[in-house]
Amino acid sequence: MKNKIYIQIKKGILALSLLGFTFGSAYAQYCTPTFTDIGGGDFISYYEVGDIVNYSDEDADNYADYTADFSTDLLMGATYTVYCDVGPDWDEAIKTFIDYDQNGVFEDYEEVGCVIVPNATGGGSYEFTVPFDAVPGTTRLRAICEYNGPCDGLTACFSGTYGEAEDYTVVIIGGDDCEGTPDAGTASSTMETTCASSVFTLSVPPVTAAGVTYQWQSSVDGSTYTDIDGATSSSLSTSQTDATWYQCVVTCTGSGESSISTAVFVNNECLGCMDETALNYYAEANVDDGSCFYGYTISDCDYEGSLLTVPDGTVELCLTDDGVSTAQPIGFDFPFYETPYSEVYVGANGYMSFNSGLGSACCTGQLLPSATYPNSIFFGQEDFDPNSCTDGDIYTWTQGDPGSQIFVLAFENVPHYPGPDIALVTVQVQLFEATGEIKIVSTEINNDGGSSTMGLNLDGTIAQPVDGRNQELWTAYDECILFSPADAGGGSDCDLVPPTDIYVDGLSAYTAIFHWTNPEGTGATKGTLWELSTGDYRKFTVYETEEYSFAGNLTPSTTYGIRLKSACADGDYWTPSLFSDWYYFTTDPLREGEFAQSIALYPNPNDGNFRIQLNGYESGEAQVIIMNAVGQVMYDANISIDANASVHDISLNLAAGTYIVKVINGSEIVTNTIIVE
Numbered sequence: 001m002k003n004k005i006y007i008q009i010k011k012g013i014l015a016l017s018l019l020g021f022t023f024g025s026a027y028a029q030y031c032t033p034t035f036t037d038i039g040g041g042d043f044i045s046y047y048e049v050g051d052i053v054n055y056s057d058e059d060a061d062n063y064a065d066y067t068a069d070f071s072t073d074l075l076m077g078a079t080y081t082v083y084c085d086v087g088p089d090w091d092e093a094i095k096t097f098i099d100y101d102q103n104g105v106f107e108d109y110e111e112v113g114c115v116i117v118p119n120a121t122g123g124g125s126y127e128f129t130v131p132f133d134a135v136p137g138t139t140r141l142r143a144i145c146e147y148n149g150p151c152d153g154l155t156a157c158f159s160g161t162y163g164e165a166e167d168y169t170v171v172i173i174g175g176d177d178c179e180g181t182p183d184a185g186t187a188s189s190t191m192e193t194t195c196a197s198s199v200f201t202l203s204v205p206p207v208t209a210a211g212v213t214y215q216w217q218s219s220v221d222g223s224t225y226t227d228i229d230g231a232t233s234s235s236l237s238t239s240q241t242d243a244t245w246y247q248c249v250v251t252c253t254g255s256g257e258s259s260i261s262t263a264v265f266v267n268n269e270c271l272g273c274m275d276e277t278a279l280n281y282y283a284e285a286n287v288d289d290g291s292c293f294y295g296y297t298i299s300d301c302d303y304e305g306s307l308l309t310v311p312d313g314t315v316e317l318c319l320t321d322d323g324v325s326t327a328q329p330i331g332f333d334f335p336f337y338e339t340p341y342s343e344v345y346v347g348a349n350g351y352m353s354f355n356s357g358l359g360s361a362c363c364t365g366q367l368l369p370s371a372t373y374p375n376s377i378f379f380g381q382e383d384f385d386p387n388s389c390t391d392g393d394i395y396t397w398t399q400g401d402p403g404s405q406i407f408v409l410a411f412e413n414v415p416h417y418p419g420p421d422i423a424l425v426t427v428q429v430q431l432f433e434a435t436g437e438i439k440i441v442s443t444e445i446n447n448d449g450g451s452s453t454m455g456l457n458l459d460g461t462i463a464q465p466v467d468g469r470n471q472e473l474w475t476a477y478d479e480c481i482l483f484s485p486a487d488a489g490g491g492s493d494c495d496l497v498p499p500t501d502i503y504v505d506g507l508s509a510y511t512a513i514f515h516w517t518n519p520e521g522t523g524a525t526k527g528t529l530w531e532l533s534t535g536d537y538r539k540f541t542v543y544e545t546e547e548y549s550f551a552g553n554l555t556p557s558t559t560y561g562i563r564l565k566s567a568c569a570d571g572d573y574w575t576p577s578l579f580s581d582w583y584y585f586t587t588d589p590l591r592e593g594e595f596a597q598s599i600a601l602y603p604n605p606n607d608g609n610f611r612i613q614l615n616g617y618e619s620g621e622a623q624v625i626i627m628n629a630v631g632q633v634m635y636d637a638n639i640s641i642d643a644n645a646s647v648h649d650i651s652l653n654l655a656a657g658t659y660i661v662k663v664i665n666g667s668e669i670v671t672n673t674i675i676v677e
Contacts, residue, residue: 029104031157033144033165035062041089042147043164046123048083049096049141050074052168058087062164067140071169074098074130077208082113085123086145092117092163093149094124097142097156098170100134101233106142106156109201109237114151132206133214133234136174142167174210178252181658181675182207184261187248195270195284196241203235204248204261211253217631219245222263222669223662225631243268247660249629258629259658263671269539279462287541288526290565290576293338294486295464296438296456301480306441308408308428314397318389319348321417322360330407331398332433335485336375337458344409346394350381350452352409352429363417365453365471371460377438378465379427380445380476382452385417392424400433407431416448423448427476438483442476449473456483498580499525499546499564506549509556509588513549519577522566526576530561532584557589599663605675608654612639612663614646623664624650626674629657641665 035042043058050072056064074080086092095114097106113126146154147162158165184204191200202216216231222245228236234248247263272285273292280293317325325346333340341354349361353376363383366373386392392414398407409429416423423446430439440454451472455465466481468474499516506513518525527548529538542548554560561582600613612624626635639648654676661672 030099030106030140030142030167032063033157033163034159035161035163037161038062040162041087042092042145042162043087044084044092044094044143044145044166045087046083046085047143047166047168049080049168050170052141054166054168056166059164059166064164064166067167067169071171073171073173075173076130076132076134076136076210077206079127079129081125081127082143083123083125084115084117084143086117086119088119090119090162091148092119092145093151093154094143094145095151095154095156096126096128097144098130098134099139099141100131100172102135102137102139109233109235111156114154116149116151130172131234132208132210132212133232134172136172136210138169138171140167141170176209177211177254178207178209180252180255181257181259182209182212182250182252184248184250184259184658186262187246187264189246189264189266191266193267193269193271194240195268195272195282197239197284198270199237199239200266201235201237202246202248202264202266204250206234207250207252209252213251213253215249215251217247217249219247219263219631221245222265222664223625223627224633225627240266240268251629257657259675260627260629260660260673262673263660279458279464287539288567288576290578295337295458295462296483297486298464298466299482299484301439301482303441303478303480306430306439306480307443308399308406308410308430308441310395310410310412311397311399314395316389317346317394317396319346319386319394320388321348321385322362323348323386323388324358324360327356328396328409329398330431332402332405332407334407334431334433335436337456337462339375341375344396344407346396346409347381348386348394348414349384350411350425350427351376351378353377363450365451366457367471368453368455368457368463368465369460370457370463373457374459376457377429377440378453378455378457379411379429379440380425380442380452380454382448382450383417384411384414384425385419386411386414387419391415391420403434405433407433416446416450436485440481440483442479442481444478445474445476447473447475454481496522496568496577497566498577499566500580502562502564502580502583504562504583504585507585507588509590510554511549511551512554512560512585512587513547514562516546516564516580518546518566522568522577524567524576526565526567528563528579530563530582531555532559532561554587556587559584559586599670599672601661601672601674605677608652608676610650610674612648612650612661614641614648614663614665620665623662624648625662625664626650626652627660627662628654629659634659 047054052070052072084094093116096112097110100110112128115124115126117124142156144165145163187204189202214232214234216228216236217225219225245263245265248261251258270284270286271289272282273280274285274288275292278292279295327343329343336354345353347361351361355375365382393412395410400406412426414425425445426443428441454469457463497519499518501517504512524543526541561584563579563582565576565579567576620641621638623638627633656676659674663670
């Protein structure tokens with residue numbers, strides 16, 4: 001357990017006795033967060049990192065500049081812990097930023113951590129490591145809090161209602177200067193494939209020395225690289241619209257020598273629903289992932305023929321003002337947006353949910369979609385007051401034979417608040433076992449002058465409100481609204497079931513040919529090949545065929561799984577089925593005298609004269625490209641490949657440094673590094 005000594009230090013004392021100077025306007029370029037609620041009890045009561053230990057009360061304008069009062073040294077590569085606490089009144093999210101590059105701006109990558117701290121719980125903490133590419137010297141740390149979070153969206157320049165910010169001084173201490181050729185390592189990405197709006201982070205292991213620079217480069221063909229403007233740290237947060245290769249050039253400024261990281265490939269397969277008629281249509285998607293769903297079709301229905309009578313002996317459901325019931329059994333599994341539920345929860349203010357633990361939905365109509373009330377049906381929701389069975393009646397019951405049962409929730413003469421006879425509401429919600437349909441049958445839904453809501457809500461992004469009744473002023477009398485489950489794919493005639501009769505032939509150590517049978521009318525097939533030992537997967541899409549080959553690029557004696565979707569194709573758009581079950585197979589072992597696929601470079605390091613040995617490739621040609629640290633092509637030639645093992649001599653007059661060697665054989669690209677001395 002960490003032992004802490006808490007010291008209350010008055011403002012100004014530490015600046016005079018320890019630092020010997022104040023910073024004045026040195027930080028004038030930094031933004032100042034603003035919060036409009038002053039004195040509301042939202043503040044950081046305790047903050048500690050390194051030598052900074054600060055107890056504080058709420059500041060007069062919800063911003064405190066402690067840069068002249070508290071300072072700590074932070075060593076590159078060292079890990080530190082932030083300890084923090086909040087005032088006694090409210091929960092707060094507390095986030096820390098450090099201006100590592102000393103440019104006067106707190107950027108996203110300079111966020112070091114965040115925690116939501118409940119009030120009166122003893123505080124929270126998080127760790128961070130100072131990167132080796134931080135600029136040595138004096139810079140600024142900002143701690144900022146916002147009422148109840150969340151951490152996402154809380155920026156260093158945040159402007160809002162409830163919160164506080166505090167600034168401190170930190171001094172970044174560098175390590176020893178680098179020598180020789182730095183090791184650029186292997187580039188990595190937080191995402192393997194992205195959509196256009198996705199932000200992902202590239203990184204290489206930071207070199208554990210001072211005097212090192214970084215330059216990220218990109219390439220769409222994996223061969224010709226160009227510098228990315230401003231990408232000069234060991235990590236880079238970015239986005240892309242095309243599949244791209246990335247590498248990082250790492251340079252030791254003292255020696256002038258550079259090395260290039262192993263490149264990382266980030267694909268641009270944006271998965272999502274591509275059907276514009278679906279509720280979850282995703283405009284950025286370029287690969288349909290089969291997730292499309294269509295919710296319900298909304299139409300009118302017959303009021304007189306739909307209204308049901310409360311059975312004799314039905315027990316009344318008593319709800320207080322703003323109350324929510326315990327679980328009420330439906331009597332069967334009802335599929336709400338394709339998910340089955342067996343019970344509901346009734347809110348006194350005019351909504352019914354399949355989720356427990358939701359709020360009262362008082363005191364105006366919810367705006368749909370709503371993340372606060374997922375999996376809910378709204379039937380005039382606003383501000384009702386049944387007053388514990390005193391004003392109006394509420395019932396639930398299930399009627400009918402198994403397989404064709406109907407669950408009913410009925411509000412009868414329930415008034416708006418404060419009652420007892422204000423703007424009465426009589427309405428039924430009916431759930432149909434046989435069809436999955438929902439009816440809202442309204443005898444009268446009067447309005448008390450407030451906005452109310454009618455419709456279905458799945459989550460914070462998908463909802464189907466009745467037109468003109470989404471947090472709006474309206475009334476309803478003697479009407480019936482029917483929600484019918486929509487046909488998948490907008491009622492396509494195509495038989496959307498997975499392919500069958502999957503099998504493999506033409507099997508060797510490196511090759512497999514897949515066959516299957518598609519349902520009638522399907523013209524496209526999407527497949528996923530999974531290598532069980534590594535977890536790697538490959539995807540393919542084919543049209544008007546029931547065969548696909550992985551030729552020459554599998555691994556010997558390796559078990560794979562394959563699964564397929566069929567699809568109804570219409571131009572570039574296709575509606576897929578669900579996946580088939582996995583079909584498993586194992587490639588053949590190597591035959592006697594056969595080589596496993598590999599590429600070797602030797603000697604390495606060398607003087608520009610070296611050999612490339614390719615093992616296990618079929619006869620043909622391969623392209624060899626050699627580039628220097630800035631992506632300039634120094635050698636580009638096609639070489640012939642003999643079956644099994646093939647050796648080729650390369651003789652170049654190259655300056656000392658690190659070079660990238662790419663060997664391209666068909667769709668396969670292998671990257672290696674050589675060092676010329």
